[in-house]
Amino acid sequence: MTELGNRLKEAREEKGMSLDDLQAATKIQKRYLTALEEGNYDIIPGKFYVRAFIKQYAEAVGLDSELLFEEFKKDIPNSYNDEVSEKLSSIKPQRELPKSASKALELLPTLLVAAGVIVVIAIIYVIVQAVNGGGNQQAEEPKTEESQSKYDVSKDSPLTKENQQNTDAQKDSAEDDKEKKDQQSDENDKLTIKATASEGSSTTYEVSGSDKLELEVKANENSWVRVRDEKGSSLKEGMMKKGETFQKNITDQSQIDLRIGYAPGVEIKINGEVLSYKLDPKTVMTQNITIQNKKEEKSS
Template sequence: MFVLTELGKRLVEAREEKGMSLDDLMAATKIQKRYLLAIEQGNYDIIPGKFYVRAFIKQYAEAVGLNPEQLFEEFRKDVPSTYNDEVSDKLSNIKPQRELPKPASKVLELLPTILIIGGIIVVIAIIYVIVQAVNHDSGQKNNQAAPQQSESKYEVSEDSSLAKDQKKKEKASSDDKKKII
């Protein structure tokens, strides 16, 4: 087991003041617990690469509320230096996720509901158009059949009383004409 270095002691004290466990710190920084322990113990050999050591220390310090640049300056002899500090700066600029991701906008939340309602409206419109077309077609068939029925209503058969009355009138008018002549 390793003895805590001065830098490790400082980081542990800051973490404990914040009331954070290593698991809490791991969730906040997304750094594996074994690497966090290695930083606290000064066992940088298990961390893959010097720039990761600096980046992990920087993220650890930011998560517990310490100024990482001040720590690097103060513990220069404990922290391994790298030839490419830019890489560690870029890597450590990743902010720890402390808050839950924001929910999608209201439109995106309501989109499934809007699509379902729109689909229902389209189905109702299609049914309405089909019913109207069927009613229109049957209405035309009824109109074509109606004139045939109306013609038959006014047809007079030879045996009907109307026909007999008509014949009597015609005979009487022809008799009147004969008398006049």
């Protein structure tokens, strides 16, 4: 086992994470994680993946990957030569086109012009058919007395009054629904979520403009998640399976701390509004999120 492997394993054990937990958090196969701890890079397909797996492993257990690369640069393979050789091998010499292909290219402009003429004729045909169809609809026979009588219902008939009452009730219900939606929209318009600081894999967000705050954490993919309140007490910690949701009213909390093991698979909402990750989840998969509740002071 190498010094780098020892450093990674010790950090994982300090976090209380098993290899299965780490596999779920990083989406890296367990056998590759074991290879990183043992320094057995030969079973990993390519030097590029060795560096990528070390970076994801380090961030998942709270280590700075850049510092690790600098400290153990002699032990970590360099992927530059592999990338250059792959790019050079993928370049193929250009071949001359056969004579038949060059003749086809010469005829291409003529074929395009012919196709354009056909399209124009088709458009004109469709327009003519539409105009003729509209004229035929206007020439329909007038309604018979029997069919006309269905529409000549007296305004004072019970049927008309009942329909009118139903229509009025529907209008009132629609207005009530619209008023409720407008109130909800006003509350969301006042809510502000702003990223104020970001360092490494940690980001701080300030939330203001709403008297009530509801936190929702949804796992779109399996991920390890930890949620702590302002006193450091754990509200949620462990693996969240795909489709699982955690909700908590955080109105009385001045600060909430979250640690997300696999950020691309976790969605965070406040009052139904999605929190946009300041750090790209595809690049920084393990992130620390701090949500600060900036309550507005009310005048006496």
